[in-house]
Amino acid sequence: MLLSYLKLAWRGWQRRKFFTAISLFGISFTLMMLVVLFALFDHAVGARAPERHTDRLLFISRMVLRGPESQSSSSLGYNFLQRHVLTLRTPEAIAVSEAYPINITLYVGQQALKADRRYTDSNLWRVLNFDFVAGRPYTATEVRDAAHVMVLNETVARRCFGTAAAAVGRAVQLEGRPYQVVGVVADVPTSRELTYAECWLPVTTTTADLQDPNNQRNYLGDFQAVVLARQAADVPAIQAEYQQVLRRLPIPDPEQFKEIRSYARTPLAHYMANHSNDAGQDGDAAAFWRRWVGLGLLFMLLPALNLVNINVSRTLERAAEIGVRKAFGATAGRLAGQFLVENVLLTLVGGVLGLGLAAGVMHLLNSSQFIPYAHLSLSAPVFGVGLGLALLFGLLSGAYPAYKMSKLPANQALKGRITA
Amino acid sequence: MQPQPTTAPAPPAATATPPVIQLTGIEKVYQTSTIETVALSNVNLSINRGEFVSVMGPSGCGKSTLLSLMGLLDEPSGGTIAIDGRPVGSYSDKELAGLRNHKIGFVFQSYHLINDLSVRDNVELPLLYRPGIGGSERRRRALAALDKVGLTARTGHFPAQLSGGQRQRVAIARALVGEPEIILADEPTGNLDSVMGEEIMDLLLGLNRAQGTTLVMVTHDEQQALKTGRLVRFFDGRQVA
Secondary structure, three states, X not given: OHHHHHHHHHHHHHHOHHHHHHHHHHHHHHHHHHHHHHHHHHHHHOOEOOEOOOOOEEEEOOEEEEOOOOEEEEEEOHHHHHHHHOOOOOOOEXXXXXXXXXXXXXXXXXXXEEEEEEEEXXXXXXXXXXXXXXXXXXXXXXXXXXXXXXXEEHHHHHHHHOOHHHXXXXXXXXXXXXXXXXXXXXXXXXXOOOOXXXXXXXXXXXXXXXXXXXXXXXXXXXXXXXXXXXXXXXXXXXXXXXXHHHHHOOOOOOOOOOEEEEOOEOHHHHHHHOOOOOOOOOOOHHHHHHHHHHHHHHHHHHHHHHHHHHHXXXXXXXXXXXXXXXXXXXXXXXXXXXXXXXXXXXXXXXXXXXXXXXXXXXXXXXXXXXXXXXXXXXXXXXXXXXXXXXXXXXXXXXXXXXXXXXXXXXXXHHHOOOOO | OOOXXXXXXXXXXXXXXXXXXXXXXXXXXXXXXXXXXXXXXEEEEXXXXXXXXXXXXXXXXXXXXXXXXXXXXXXXXXXXXXXXXXXXXXXXXXXXXXXXXXXXXXXXXXXXXXXXXXXXXXXXXXXXXXXXXXXXXXXXXXXXXXXXXXXXXXXXXXXXXXXHHHHHHHHHHHHHOOOOOEEEEEOOOOOOOHHHHHHHHHHHHHHHHHHOOEEEEEOOOXXXXXXOOEEEEEEOOEEOO
C-alpha cells in the first residue's frame, strides 16, 4: 500500500515539476529558517560544553529589590554569595564567577589584545564542563593565595602564542602585573551569556575589595553563583532552599524596598526570563513558549496555506482517481490517509532539503563570526526538531485537502463534476 | 407529467436466492438552489444472479444514475436498494466500501485508469483495499486477470502507451481482479471503434457465460444490447420496457 502511495507521489511530482518545485521551495525555505532559529536557541541553552549538565545546573545571577515606588536590580554581591549561597546544603557544588564578562587588555610582549574576562573561584572548573585543550584549571589553593594565573580560550591563546600548547606556562601582562597561563579551554560562544569569556582569572586577584564591610547589607554586585545539583531531581529542593534563605534575609533598605526577589534558575529558565525583573523562577516559560511557538506556527502558516491551496486545486486533477478508488472499495478514511501520506512525503523531502540549506546557513554564520565563537551544527536535537517540523508542516498543510478530497462524492468525481 | 406504469420484466427463472440487486421504488432527485431535476422516478428493477442485463435509453434518461445507485456510489432520494436481499440504506461508508470492493466491479466508458500507475498497478488497485492480500498475491491475481483479457505483454506499460481498446481491457481486468459477483459497465464500448467494441463485448459476454458473472451494461448500441440476456429501456427517468 505504502509503495503504491510512494509510486503515485513520485510520478505526480515528476509530472508537475513546476508546482512541486514551488512547494518544495516554500517548505524547505520555511524549515531552513525554523531549523536555524532552533539551532541558535539550542546553541544558547542546549546541553553542550561548558554547560553539559543542563538538567543539574542552576544559576543565581540576579536580584530584584522591590518597593512601592522604586526597584533596584542587579547581579549579586560577592559577599552575599559567600554568606548566603555558598552555604546552601543541597547542591553538590557551587561556584562563584563574575556575572558579565568585562573587556580588558592583555599584553604579550609589545602585543596588546582585547579579551573578555571573568573572575571566578576554582569551583567553576568543577561545576562546569570546560574542554581543556592544554594545561589545567587553576586550583583552590591558587585562588586562596591570589596566585596570578589565568586560563585563556583557544582563540586568544593562539593569537598570543601561536598554539594552545605553547601558551601554557607563558606570561601575560594584565593591569601591570604578570599572569601565568596555566590552561587553555575550547572557545565558548558569546551566546552562552552565563559562562562565556575569553580569559578566566582567580577572583582573589581582583583589585576590588570583595570584603568591603560597607557592603555587608548590600546584596547586589557583579557576581553570580553557578550551582550543580547532585541529581536533576534535587533541582526543586535547591530552589526551595534558596527561597528559604531569601525569606530569612533582612531587607537592605526597608524604607525603600519591601521585597527581595531572586531565583536559582536553570539555563533555559534564565534564557526565557530574558533579564525581565518580572519573570518568575521558571523564567515565565509559558509566556515564552506561547510567544515563540505562536511565531513559529505563524511563520509556517503562509507556506502551509500555499501548499493547502495547491493541494486543493489538485483535487480537480485527481477527481477521477478519487472516484475510481472509491468505486473499488476505498473508504473516505483510507483516501484521506493516502493524500496525507503523499503530502507528508513531500514535506519530508522538503524537510531534508531544508536541513541541507540550514546546514549551509549555519556554516556561513559560523565562518562569518556573526556570533563570536559560534559553532552551530546539525546536532541530534536540531536534526530531530527539523524532521519534526517537517512532519508537523506536512500534517498541517495536508489535513484539510486530504479531508476535502476524501469527501468528494464518487459519482460526481467520476463525471468530473466537482469544484475545488 | 403523469407517472407511467413501470413494466419491469420478470426474472428469467424462479430462484431460491434473492436477486443480487433489487431496486424498489427508487427515486433520484438532484437539487440545486434554483432547480430540481428528477433523474429517476419509481424504478423497480431486479437483477438476478448470472444475468446479463443491458440498459438503454436516450442521453439524460437516468441510465448512468441508475448504474451509480446499483454500484452504491450514490444514494437514492427515495426507495430501497438491496444487495443479496439485504437493504443497504443504513450501511456506513466503510460497509458500503467493503461491499463495493467484494461484490462489484466497474467498467467506465472513459476507462478511468490512473495514468501514473502501470497497467499491473492499475489492475491491482481493488486488492489494495482488501485486507490480508499481500503484494505477491496481488501481483499474481493481477497477472491472471490481465491474462483473461489478453494483455500479459503490457503489464509494465502505462495507460498513455495503450490504445483505447487495450485501456478498456485493462479496465475490465481491474473490474475482474477481485472476482466480484457483479460487473457494472457504463457504456464500455462508447469510446471505441466498432471492431474494438466488438472485442470488448465478446469479452463481457464470455465472462457472463463462462464464469456466471452478473453484468449490467449501459449502452447506446442496440445490436450489442440484443446480445445480452435482457434489455431494459429508460425514458425520462422512468423504466419503460
